[in-house]
Amino acid sequence: MNSKTDVYRANAIRVLCRITDGTLLTQIERYLKQAIVDKNPVVASAALVSGIHLLQIRQNDRLAVSKLVTSLTKGSVRSPLAQCLLIRYTSQVIRESSMNSQTGDRPFYDYLEGCLRHKSEMVIFEAAKAITELSGVTSRELTPAITVLQLFLSSSKPVLRFAAVRTLNKVAMTHPMAVTTCNIDMESLISDQNRSIATLAITTLLKTGNESGVDRLMKQITSFMSDIADEFKIVVVDAIRSLCLKFPLKFRTLMNFLSSILREEGGFEYKKAIVDSIVTIITDIPDAKESGLLHLCEFIEDCEFTYLSTQILHFLGIEGPKTSDPSKYIRYIYNRVILENATVRASAVSTLAKFGAMVDSLKPRIFVLLRRCLYDNDDEVRDRATLYLNTIGGDGSVIETDKAVKEFLFGSLDLPLANLETSLKNYEPSEEPFDISSVSKAVKSQPFAEKKAAAKKTTGLGAPPAGPTSTADTYEKILLSIPEFSTFGKLFKSSAPVELTESETEYEVNVVKHIFDKHVVFQFNCTNTIAEQLLENVTVVVDASEAEEFEEVATKPLKSLPYGTPGQTFVAFEKPEGVPAVGKFTNVLRFIVKEVVDPSTGEAEDDGVEDEYQLEEFEVVAADYMLKVGVSNFRNAWESLGPDFERVDEYGLGPRESLKEAVSAVINLLGMQPCEGTEVVAANSRSHTCLLSGVYIGNVKVAVRLSFGVDSAKEVAMKLAVRSEDEAVSDAIHELVAN
Amino acid sequence: MEFCPSVKNILLLDSEGNRVAVKYYSDDWPTNSSKEAFEKAVFTKTQKTNARAEAEITMFDNNIVIYKFAQDLHFFVTGGDDENELIISTVLQGFFDAVGLLLRDNVDKKEALENLDLILLCLDEIVDGGIILETDANVIAGKVATHSMDSGAPLSEQTISQALATAREHLTRSLLR
Numbered sequence: 001m002n003s004k005t006d007v008y009r010a011n012a013i014r015v016l017c018r019i020t021d022g023t024l025l026t027q028i029e030r031y032l033k034q035a036i037v038d039k040n041p042v043v044a045s046a047a048l049v050s051g052i053h054l055l056q057i058r059q060n061d062r063l064a065v066s067k068l069v070t071s072l073t074k075g076s077v078r079s080p081l082a083q084c085l086l087i088r089y090t091s092q093v094i095r096e097s098s099m100n101s102q103t104g105d106r107p108f109y110d111y112l113e114g115c116l117r118h119k120s121e122m123v124i125f126e127a128a129k130a131i132t133e134l135s136g137v138t139s140r141e142l143t144p145a146i147t148v149l150q151l152f153l154s155s156s157k158p159v160l161r162f163a164a165v166r167t168l169n170k171v172a173m174t175h176p177m178a179v180t181t182c183n184i185d186m187e188s189l190i191s192d193q194n195r196s197i198a199t200l201a202i203t204t205l206l207k208t209g210n211e212s213g214v215d216r217l218m219k220q221i222t223s224f225m226s227d228i229a230d231e232f233k234i235v236v237v238d239a240i241r242s243l244c245l246k247f248p249l250k251f252r253t254l255m256n257f258l259s260s261i262l263r264e265e266g267g268f269e270y271k272k273a274i275v276d277s278i279v280t281i282i283t284d285i286p287d288a289k290e291s292g293l294l295h296l297c298e299f300i301e302d303c304e305f306t307y308l309s310t311q312i313l314h315f316l317g318i319e320g321p322k323t324s325d326p327s328k329y330i331r332y333i334y335n336r337v338i339l340e341n342a343t344v345r346a347s348a349v350s351t352l353a354k355f356g357a358m359v360d361s362l363k364p365r366i367f368v369l370l371r372r373c374l375y376d377n378d379d380e381v382r383d384r385a386t387l388y389l390n391t392i393g394g395d396g397s398v399i400e401t402d403k404a405v406k407e408f409l410f411g412s413l414d415l416p417l418a419n420l421e422t423s424l425k426n427y428e429p430s431e432e433p434f435d436i437s438s439v440s441k442a443v444k445s446q447p448f449a450e451k452k453a454a455a456k457k458t459t460g461l462g463a464p465p466a467g468p469t470s471t472a473d474t475y476e477k478i479l480l481s482i483p484e485f486s487t488f489g490k491l492f493k494s495s496a497p498v499e500l501t502e503s504e505t506e507y508e509v510n511v512v513k514h515i516f517d518k519h520v521v522f523q524f525n526c527t528n529t530i531a532e533q534l535l536e537n538v539t540v541v542v543d544a545s546e547a548e549e550f551e552e553v554a555t556k557p558l559k560s561l562p563y564g565t566p567g568q569t570f571v572a573f574e575k576p577e578g579v580p581a582v583g584k585f586t587n588v589l590r591f592i593v594k595e596v597v598d599p600s601t602g603e604a605e606d607d608g609v610e611d612e613y614q615l616e617e618f619e620v621v622a623a624d625y626m627l628k629v630g631v632s633n634f635r636n637a638w639e640s641l642g643p644d645f646e647r648v649d650e651y652g653l654g655p656r657e658s659l660k661e662a663v664s665a666v667i668n669l670l671g672m673q674p675c676e677g678t679e680v681v682a683a684n685s686r687s688h689t690c691l692l693s694g695v696y697i698g699n700v701k702v703a704v705r706l707s708f709g710v711d712s713a714k715e716v717a718m719k720l721a722v723r724s725e726d727e728a729v730s731d732a733i734h735e736l737v738a739n
Numbered sequence: 740m741e742f743c744p745s746v747k748n749i750l751l752l753d754s755e756g757n758r759v760a761v762k763y764y765s766d767d768w769p770t771n772s773s774k775e776a777f778e779k780a781v782f783t784k785t786q787k788t789n790a791r792a793e794a795e796i797t798m799f800d801n802n803i804v805i806y807k808f809a810q811d812l813h814f815f816v817t818g819g820d821d822e823n824e825l826i827i828s829t830v831l832q833g834f835f836d837a838v839g840l841l842l843r844d845n846v847d848k849k850e851a852l853e854n855l856d857l858i859l860l861c862l863d864e865i866v867d868g869g870i871i872l873e874t875d876a877n878v879i880a881g882k883v884a885t886h887s888m889d890s891g892a893p894l895s896e897q898t899i900s901q902a903l904a905t906a907r908e909h910l911t912r913s914l915l916r
Contacts, residue, residue, distance in 0.1 A: 005885075014867060042882070045872055081871060084744050084823060122825040129823065159805055162796040163824035194788070196797045 009035065010046035080120035087115060087123070091130040109134075109141065116148050124148055125163055132171045142171070142178045153185040158194045165189060165200045172207040179208045190220050198224065199232040206239040214243070214250045218257050225261055230270040233261070237270070241277035244285070251281060251288045259295035268305050275299070275308055279315055290323055297332040309340065310347040317351035321358035330355065330362070334369055342378035349373050349381055353388035363392070478568070479514060479521060484554040485572060488516040492697055493627050497525065500587065500615040506530055507613055509540075509589060513624050515697065518577045520550065520620060526558065526589070527566045531596070534604040535561040538591040540615070542571050547583020547620065550575050563596070580625040580697055580732060589613040622736045623671030625697040630673040634691045638703050641723040647730040651737055653716040662716040663690055663708060670694070670736060672704060686710055700726045702733065744826045745869040747802060747817045749834060749862055753848045754811035756782035760855060762862045764869035767802075781806075781815055794828055794835075805831050809839075810847040829874045830865060836876030837861050841883060857883055 090108050115127035131145040152164035172179045189201035244254040262274045282292040296312045303309050320329045336348035356366035373385035475494045479485050497510040514521040524540045538558040544550045556570040575581045592608035631637040656662040660681040672694035681688050692704040707719040722730045747765040768774045794807040805827045806815045818827040841857045842850045860883045
């Protein structure tokens with residue numbers, strides 16, 4: 001480390017830092033500091049990089065970063081790599097400062113723009129990328145960045161072309177108009193040797209293209225599709241689907257394209273993407289229904305994937321009977337019964353039955369076919385055939401199919417399947433039949449662990465997001481296992497965890513509110529983040545003086561809370577039955593703290609000290625009494641509730657950041673499930689309608705229609721129409737908003 | 740740290756996709772088998788392309804892979820999907836050219852294996868734990884060359900007494916500090 005040869009010094013530092021540990025760190029710190037200011041850049045950078053590895057220097061000091069950026073953007077940094085790093089810091093500073101001040105020019109934008117004229121391509125690209133990723137970037141700010149990217153498009157280097165087209169592709173998602181100037185360059189890239197570049201070019205074009213260009217574009221793509229890999233094809237198919245929804249008039253061209261690629265060779269994922277696209281197009285564009293269904297029918301004639309066949313058959317069963325000539329689909333469906341494996345046969349039988357139930361004229365013919373299925377060699381197929389023959393009246397007479405049967409055949413199972421599964425597992429064979437209405441309908445609140453996982457970036461293209469685990473069921477099980485709470489009856493709703501402490505404090509506590517008919521149970525999830533401490537007899541003292549209708553009935557302390565493992569303590573309150581009582585609760589965490597003698601075993605001293613820790617307060621609000629229950633057809637739900645208890649009123653929400661922000665705030669306030677994707681607000685729209693549904697405590701169905709409007713001063717006004725089965729509930733919802 | 744321009748791995752494979760020299764700097768591939776699977780997949784995905792004159796690029800499992808071939812050697816550098824493609828490409832170019840200099844333009848598998856020490860040193864000089872140290876091929880090759888052309892005799896050729904003397908010298912120096 002003290003050698004005269006620079007290279008030795010540099011490498012000695014790197015090796016030493018790799019093999020050293022925390023205890024030796026202080027000894028070598030002085031040398032590192034010395035090395036950082038070494039006049040040889042190799043030594044200095046070795047010391048810096050090693051320092052970063054050792055200490056994992058965090059960039060939490062915003063002020064320091066901001067100052068650094070200010071001083072460096074004025075001067076000049078020599079190395080292009082350092083310049084890139086500086087651009088990244090700059091965009092971070094811009095991000096953070098724009099959060100604070102809404103108006104005015106962006107600081108440092110001039111610097112980014114200046115970097116676009118740097119001599120190193122690396123820096124130019126980094127700056128262009130940074131500009132396109134600025135939040136709420138204007139088209140004026142984008143233009144210079146797009147111009148340099150356009151130059152890159154015609155570069156001879158594949159890497160440059162790829163980098164440019166990939167960035168433009170991202171821009172096209174948010175600002176399609178800004179990218180149109182590059183369309184001509186992009187079209188020439190379709191024939192690029194590098195297939196990644198070609199695919200990105202095509203998808204960008206599909207996003208930015210206008211209606212007249214679609215036909216020409218599709219011709220180019222058709223020749224291109226045959227020689228790219230499946231994963232690229234999926235990207236193209238997705239892009240075509242969104243294009244079709246954008247230009248509904250062009251569905252014929254696009255549908256023909258989809259069906260022709262559907263007939264070609266391809267793997268499961270690819271075929272699934274195509275089928276999904278066709279299904280989406282059929283649902284959204286009524287004109288495309290007949291041709292789309294026929295394409296699907298032809299596809300299942302020669303489909304090797306059981307999953308896709310059953311999906312298509314199910315879809316046919318719903319859409320087929322509504323077409324002008326349902327009988328033409330029967331042949332395709334019955335062919336499945338003859339030719340396919342048991343799974344497909346069974347779903348084909350279900351589909352046939354749906355045709356029979358919906359189309360009276362076809363009934364006799366369907367019965368003939370269904371009766372043949374009675375001799376199938378698979379029991380599931382036979383069972384289904386028997387069931388359907390009996391429910392839709394298979395005794396030969398053509399009778400009106402009654403409503404209950406239709407409900408049975410077509411009514412969607414509006415239960416989360418995971419809930420049904422757990423309920424079935426819990427069911428013990430007895431005299432009492434299984435009651436499907438007892439299954440909790442609550443849509444699972446997002447589990448805690450999953451949130452953390454979501455924060456981490458998912459790696460791998462194929463890695464599916466972890467399926468939501470059933471928190472509500474675990475909650476219910478935990479609560480029922482505690483004798484004090486077992487008499488409270490059925491759990492109505494569990495809220496999402498509310499944090500009662502800042503993160504990274506000594507003790508982290510969050511609360512989950514469990515609502516029962518006559519009771520409320522607060523579950524406090526506590527985590528001890530101090531390795532030297534063991535907490536015992538942990539309770540939360542809840543002061544309900546600001547919640548008059550609540551009366552404390554039981555507390556369940558937590559015996560011991562070692563470091564790092566979360567534990568729960570519970571407090572139960574009684575409240576008037578069925579009434580959505582609200583109130584504010586202040587809390588103190590009380591416990592006995594013991595010093596840990598040996599951290600490896602967690603062994604603690606015998607004597608402890610009693611201590612308290614102040615927690616933040618929380619409220620029980622009316623939204624806690626609202627279950628998120630979605631309906632598949634909002635219009636039906638709305639009509640069926642009727643206008644008897646409809647309450648309509650208008651509210652001014654004052655100036656809001658954006659319409660989107662206002663909509664999500666109201667949805668959160670009401671705690672209801674948005675239906676039919678109406679929670680998504682189109683960018684720059686001046687008005688929006690949002691449909692919500694839910695179940696209020698006491699099993700009262702509620703439907704809400706929200707109409708928003710925003711004026712130039714960002715003043716948001718809202719019209720709220722509520723329908724429910726109970727007048728009081730409709731009023732309660734209005735009160736929620738009024739406050 | 741998270742802002743630093745960084746790479747996830749540098750691979751040097753032969754024309755059948757077998758390892759010549761590889762270095763991983765991220766925990767995306769924790770086990771040796773997952774590393775090998777990644778190498779295999781990258782190799783099969785890229786082997787049909789022609790990346791001899793100019794470096795080529797592809798996306799793969801949310802990673803950007805930039806690659807270039809020379810004779811029967813395949814050079815790869817991988818970076819995260821939000822990394823600047825041109826930075827990764829500069830790293831690849833630096834590695835590629837430095838290897839060319841070190842092997843005196845005889846860039847093939849046999850020569851690379853015979854000088855594997857130089858190539859591994861070269862990797863170490865380019866990247867430390869994912870952070871890019873140097874991308875100029877001449878500087879890299881220069882530093883690697885000083886290592887190999889050591890003025891002092893190699894350790895094995897020192898006599899016992901010489902070795903003891905050196906050790907004593909080191910010891911006293913550290914004690915006097």
